[in-house]
Amino acid sequence: xxxxxxKVTVRKTETVADPEGKTISEALSRLGYxxxxxxxxGKVFFLELEAEDKAAAETLLETVSRDILxxxxxxxxxxEIEEI
Amino acid sequence: xRAAVIVFPGSNCDRDTYWAVEHALGESxxxxxxxxxxxxxxxxxxxxxGFSYGDYLRTGAFASFSPVTKAIKSxxxxxxxxxxxxxxxxxxxxxxxxPGAMIPNDHLRFICSDVLIRTERTDTPFSNxxxxxxxxxxxxxxxEGNYFADKTVLDRxxxxxxxxxxxxxxxxxxxxxxxxNGSANNIAGLINERGNVVGMMPHPERASEEVLGxxxxxxxxxxxxxxxxxxxxxxV
Numbered sequence: 642x643x644x645x646x647x648k649v650t651v652r653k654t655e656t657v658a659d660p661e662g663k664t665i666s667e668a669l670s671r672l673g674y675x676x677x678x679x680x681x682x683g684k685v686f687f688l689e690l691e692a693e694d695k696a697a698a699e700t701l702l703e704t705v706s707r708d709i710l711x712x713x714x715x716x717x718x719x720x721e722i723e724e725i
Numbered sequence: 726x727r728a729a730v731i732v733f734p735g736s737n738c739d740r741d742t743y744w745a746v747e748h749a750l751g752e753s754x755x756x757x758x759x760x761x762x763x764x765x766x767x768x769x770x771x772x773x774x775g776f777s778y779g780d781y782l783r784t785g786a787f788a789s790f791s792p793v794t795k796a797i798k799s800x801x802x803x804x805x806x807x808x809x810x811x812x813x814x815x816x817x818x819x820x821x822x823x824p825g826a827m828i829p830n831d832h833l834r835f836i837c838s839d840v841l842i843r844t845e846r847t848d849t850p851f852s853n854x855x856x857x858x859x860x861x862x863x864x865x866x867x868x869e870g871n872y873f874a875d876k877t878v879l880d881r882x883x884x885x886x887x888x889x890x891x892x893x894x895x896x897x898x899x900x901x902x903x904x905x906n907g908s909a910n911n912i913a914g915l916i917n918e919r920g921n922v923v924g925m926m927p928h929p930e931r932a933s934e935e936v937l938g939x940x941x942x943x944x945x946x947x948x949x950x951x952x953x954x955x956x957x958x959x960x961v
Contacts, residue, residue, distance in 0.1 A: 653828070657873055658907065660833045709790075712783055712819065714826040715873055 642691045645698045649720045651711045652683030686710055689725070698722055726752040726953045728769040731797070731813075733759045733788045738774035738810065738930060745930035746771070750946045759791045768953045769806045770797055772813025774866070774928055784827055784869045785815030794820055806850055806949060807922040811867055814914075814924030823915050823924045824882060825874035830867070831907025837866040839939070840905055842913045842927055843893040846886060849916055850952035851923045854944050858897050861890075861941035863927035865905065865913075870926040872908035872915075879909055890914035890925055 653659045659681050666680040688705075692698035699722060706718040728746045732739045739756065746754035757764065759777075764770055778787030788794060794816070801807050801822055809817040817823045830836060839862050844855040855861075874882065882888060890913040893899045899911045906926075914925030929942025 656875065657828060658831060658871070660829055660831055660907075664833060709786075710782070712786070712826055714875075715828060 774811030789820035
């Protein structure tokens with residue numbers, strides 16, 4: 642078995658309102674950071690896992706991200722993975 | 726009538742709900758712990774408000790994985806009545822018994838106040854005691870009550886008449902001004918297609934006695950009782 646470290650990012654899909662991101666975006670603009678054009682908020686999860694190989698680790702992460710860590714009705718996810 | 730009040734770690738309206746059924750309505754209520762796996766013998770299952778499992782990950786997310794939720798799903802599949810209030814509604818959305826999802830209120834503030842909701846249907850087990858279009862005064866208390874569903878799902882919900890309550894004014898007018906949290910189509914409460922599962926953000930148990938300032942929530946509890954009693958008679 643190999644060990645992997647993963648980072649899963651979950652954020653609202655574009656069609657879903659993100660009041661937190663909008664509030665941060667407006668605050669940045671008010672504070673003079675005019676070059677920040679948009680902000681979307683999200684969550685990040687750091688996982689450690691074991692799997693036969695990278696493909697198996699990705700399959701496991703895909704399942705966990707889709708079924709548990711995100712709600713596909715309002716959110717999308719992405720992950721990065723590295724062997725440790 | 727026998728009602729189960731589900732208790733998740735972090736539920737905090739379980740006792741109020743128990744009180745509404747047991748004392749305001751005068752029927753039998755029992756607490757059912759989240760690790761329990763049987764709901765046999767109950768006419769009604771209520772998922773109360775609160776912050777189940779600390780609302781970690783997403784509101785209602787962990788509750789939707791808990792052992793009792795499997796029992797709630799089969800109870801609903803067998804036609805049992807299920808009422809999710811506030812966090813209970815969020816749990817029903819997370820576990821797929823009702824369509825859509827909740828996101829934070831559009832103004833990012835926790836709301837704790839009375840709202841007015843228009844009853845959209847009087848032909849359900851949860852609203853048969855209401856007048857057509859009756860406006861009820863019932864409190865809400867939530868941060869994530871902003872109902873979301875994509876257009877396809879919203880269109881289906883509307884086509885099937887699955888909206889049970891909409892945020893309105895005292896005359897029953899529904900508009901952006903009467904929407905306290907940004908919910909799509911002013912949705913405050915939904916019913917499933919089969920008509921036996923309801924989720925609502927307002928707390929009927931907090932409007933169940935005169936001393937609380939409103940008894941409008943009793944319309945819902947009395948409707949359920951009437952349905953259960955009439956069904957019992959027709960089964961004899």
